[in-house]
Amino acid sequence: MAYISKRLPIKLRIFQYDEGYMAMAHDGTCGVHNCYADTEEAAEKLAITRLMEKLQKQQTQK
Numbered sequence: 001m002a003y004i005s006k007r008l009p010i011k012l013r014i015f016q017y018d019e020g021y022m023a024m025a026h027d028g029t030c031g032v033h034n035c036y037a038d039t040e041e042a043a044e045k046l047a048i049t050r051l052m053e054k055l056q057k058q059q060t061q062k
Contacts, residue, residue, distance in 0.1 A: 020036055
């Protein structure tokens, strides 16, 4: 589990899955999962990007 920043504590988990990697990320209020990629770094970037998009979408709906 990794924390991306102190200001926005995002917890990130990366698993080896079949021939690639799967990542999950959450910040305590919402999360994303099933972010599949060929490399560990790509799975991490995908999970963080999807989480940020989800957080921005929630903020605009308020």
